[in-house]
Amino acid sequence: MTTSEAQTRSQAAARLRVAVPSVADRVAAELRLQLAEGRLLPGNRLTESTIAEELGVSRNTVREAFAELAAERLVVRHPNRGVFVASLAPGDIHDVYTVRRAIEVSAIRGGGGPERVAAVRAAVEEGKAAAAADDDEALGSANAHFHGAIVALAGSRRLDTIMSQVLAEMRLFFHKATVEADFYRGYLADNEEICAALEAGELDRAGRLLLAYLDRSEEKQTAVHGE
Amino acid sequence: MTTSEAQTRSQAAARLRVAVPSVADRVAAELRLQLAEGRLLPGNRLTESTIAEELGVSRNTVREAFAELAAERLVVRHPNRGVFVASLAPGDIHDVYTVRRAIEVSAIRGGGGPERVAAVRAAVEEGKAAAAADDDEALGSANAHFHGAIVALAGSRRLDTIMSQVLAEMRLFFHKATVEADFYRGYLADNEEICAALEAGELDRAGRLLLAYLDRSEEKQTAVHGE
DNA sequence: AATCGTCGGATTGTTGAACAATCGTCGCAA
DNA sequence: TTGCGACGATTGTTCAACAATCCGACGATT
Structure with missing residues (x-):
């Protein structure tokens, strides 16, 4: 001992x-x-x-x-x-998504090693499993894992902590928005497509997809949480 | 006052x-x-x-x-x-520059309004003035202002605070590196070119220039602050 | 002589109590 | 109704104490 x-x-x-x-x-x-x-x-x-x-x-x-x-x-x-x-004003929502666009798109454009790409894939599958099990809670956390894995592609400790803080901040006001069951469900296909592009090495395309995804997500959030 | x-x-x-x-x-x-x-x-x-x-x-x-x-x-x-x-290990230098690449490039690609572009221009001129006055201290701070203004293009409070923290972190180990007088001096031309591209609305080119700048800067920092 | 355990000093981690400063509210007067 | 002052509650800050922990030195054992 x-x-x-x-x-x-x-x-x-x-x-x-x-x-x-x-x-x-x-x-x-x-x-x-x-x-x-x-x-x-x-x-x-x-x-x-x-x-x-x-x-x-x-x-x-x-x-x-x-x-x-x-x-x-x-x-x-x-x-x-x-x-x-903390309570997020509509302006804050845009602000948060601005950070996410900067960080996530930059990270995915860097590519990252095979094991990190595998982590992204794992998050995608986690989401599918959650959807199959009809577990909304798990679905939301899988989505967070997905985007966390995207940022982790860059291999930067600082980017990781920034991202985790942003995600924590978003969880704050998701509780209201997530009441509708299929909030994340529509994003499963996006995640799959982004992940596929990433695995295929089409980084530019993956970046564009991710950017479009974030724009749509912000729009939806603004609408739901909207003023 | x-x-x-x-x-x-x-x-x-x-x-x-x-x-x-x-x-x-x-x-x-x-x-x-x-x-x-x-x-x-x-x-x-x-x-x-x-x-x-x-x-x-x-x-x-x-x-x-x-x-x-x-x-x-x-x-x-x-x-x-x-x-x-805090003392930064060589890995941390790369980490910091990863954050800067993500944030600054994303911000400059967004363009930003005329008044924000003007702030970038002001920082460039501030640097020129400092160089003319042979004031290394002012030169360094003008450079920080320049990159701060770049990030401010995005108009995101969160990105601004992240950037200011990163700059503060860098100041921590710049004191050793800045002994050589013309450390920043070489960057004046870069800043001018980046700013010109930004003013001309050539955002993609500005982004590429900035990215190249950051890569060179990281390389130099790593060399100076050596392993 | 070298290694190991132990002891003591110094610093941090945490507590509890105290007091001033500040804010919100309530009642009261004009 | 509007303004005004006093009250109560909470925060901001200080102080003193104690436990927990770490570092270095000292000494014992081999």
Whole structure:
């Protein structure tokens, strides 16, 4: 026991720290979860003392967690008024899609190695399986995986985190939009076609398809969430 | 005077709020400044109590400032060990340029309105003036303005903040590289050509030029900052 | 002499309490 | 109705304390 522990330690010395997440991180993770599940809705207020008591932590710790979430744009701080679950205005939707267009199209044009392309393919199949099982929840997450895999083609840690933040931000206001069952369903064919083009090495075409997809998706989102 | 102050304020606070930046924000700003000026070098350790005492604030406040800076990747937190000024490995340089390629090229391909193009032109002229005045410091910042203006073409708040973070990250390790006087000087012609293509509406050409520029820049950075 | 365990100092992580500053609201007066 | 001031609640910030953890030094064993 002690031996394996010591081994683990010495191995992890350089980069891979076996870091126990701090309490603040766990609080942030819990809030992130509630945000993703829609238990906290945009505009909701998060009171420090309430959350501190609910989770059995100090107010200062909650505060640190808020800082994390604010950096991820999941909540907004109104000075002296409190933090609120972020709510996206119509302009923000366009803004988010502008980021997605920049990142995803650039990533897919780079191509990426075979194993990364395989990850995209896996996400496509995951979506098909979810559709077959009629699992809307799984369908949505498969779609997120697909686009995450697209960005991962670039092999950039920074692009990956940016994308994951954008996806988290979108989940925030998808809860309202996803009530209609076949919201993602129409995108399955798109994903398949994009993936096929990617596998065939037709990067330019894949890029154009993806761009068109994003434009349509933005349009739909704007309409649904619309003002 | 009052005008510029008001502008700065309205930028900082999302709403029209006359929001006095919190103490934590001011601490973060101070540290950001020291980082940009090279008074804090990559790898340096930032001790909470020391900074708290130096700036006359509480340790908790310093802690919040650290959270901000960590979210911006300017510092890294080693759990239970402290926070250190971020240092970029060769891989990180490529990573940063991957983000820049995605964002800048996408933005320039979108074109943008005349006033935004004019901002790009202004940055080019600013660079020329700095070169004429032989002011290397101003030259570097003019170059940053140029690329910031490029991204601003897209008119996306999120892209703007991402870009500013990337630029801040780059400043971190530029202090070593910029010792040679004409580091940016060679880029003046590039900027002029890119700007001209943009003004002529030749967006595709502008995109290609920018891409080539970024590739060369990455190559040079990697060489200088060597392995 | 070299390696290993252990101890102690220093720093971080977290808590709890306190206080000032600020905001929203409610009631009251004109 | 409109304005105004006081109250209550919440945030912003500080302080002091303690546990947890890490680093380096010291000493013991081989």
